[in-house]
Amino acid sequence: MSAAPYDSPAYREAYSRINGMVVVGEGLADRHFRRLAQLLPHDREELLRLGAMEARHARDFVGCGRNLGAKADSSLAHRLLAPLHQQFQEAEARGDLVSCLVIQCLIIECFAVAAYRLYLPVADPYAKPITAAVMADEQEHLNYGEQWLRPRFTAVADQVEACAQRAVPVALGMLEQLRGDLATIGIDPTELVAEFVVLFQESLQAIGTDERAARRLVNRLAARALA
Numbered sequence: 001m002s003a004a005p006y007d008s009p010a011y012r013e014a015y016s017r018i019n020g021m022v023v024v025g026e027g028l029a030d031r032h033f034r035r036l037a038q039l040l041p042h043d044r045e046e047l048l049r050l051g052a053m054e055a056r057h058a059r060d061f062v063g064c065g066r067n068l069g070a071k072a073d074s075s076l077a078h079r080l081l082a083p084l085h086q087q088f089q090e091a092e093a094r095g096d097l098v099s100c101l102v103i104q105c106l107i108i109e110c111f112a113v114a115a116y117r118l119y120l121p122v123a124d125p126y127a128k129p130i131t132a133a134v135m136a137d138e139q140e141h142l143n144y145g146e147q148w149l150r151p152r153f154t155a156v157a158d159q160v161e162a163c164a165q166r167a168v169p170v171a172l173g174m175l176e177q178l179r180g181d182l183a184t185i186g187i188d189p190t191e192l193v194a195e196f197v198v199l200f201q202e203s204l205q206a207i208g209t210d211e212r213a214a215r216r217l218v219n220r221l222a223a224r225a226l227a
């Protein structure tokens with residue numbers, strides 16, 4: 001997919017909205033990890049460290065926008081990310097730690113890895129190394145969630161599935177509103193959904209879901225976004 005040139009007004013405008021999504025999403029991830037640090041005192045230090053990485057990602061991506069002369073447009077981002085954040089808060093309020101972990105460490109992190117993977121080949125020379133470094137961090141965040149859930153799989157399987165049913169459509173719904181802007185910066189939105197599906201299925205399998213069940217679940221949840 002061919003992107004508009006980095007220095008064109010069209011690119012800059014689309015970038016400010018996508019960059020807003022990324023910066024607000026990273027800030028939210030920071031808050032979620034700090035909540036998780038409270039909920040899991042045993043892993044407090046590690047979770048605070050992961051949160052601090054998210055805060056740095058937010059700052060680094062602000063720099064990417066600044067480098068292109070694009071100011072992050074966060075109003076759309078706040079609106080689009082609110083439902084997912086709300087699901088996290090509701091889960092926390094009812095003491096559903098498993099859903100908190102699934103929302104942040106599996107769904108949001110799979111989404112981030114998928115997005116940055118597709119952005120990497122079309123990123124400008126300033127953003128490219130930053131994106132590559134961030135991607136490696138996100139993988140670590142994903143791994144944290146997988147490692148927590150895997151040994152407890154039998155006990156948490158139903159909660160994981162119920163959470164995915166609610167949160168994955170909301171996560172993919174955000175992309176609907178970004179399709180045009182993604183295309184303008186060179187990311188095929190349908191490919192992004194497909195990449196997310198692959199990663200999320202892998203995550204479900206990594207925690208113990210059998211392959212057939214994981215494939216059926218993700219395909220069902222992504223059917224609308226892929227149509």
Ligand code: PL3
Nearest residue numbers: 019021022025026029112115119
């Ligand atoms: C987890 O660490 C952070 C979650 C961030 C959410 C990312 C939203 C991505 C939307 C599509 C962005 C394409 C990538 C462009 C990068 C400037």
Ligand code: FE2
Nearest residue numbers: 026029054057
């Ligand atoms: Fe991040």
Ligand code: FE2
Nearest residue numbers: 029109138141
């Ligand atoms: Fe992350």
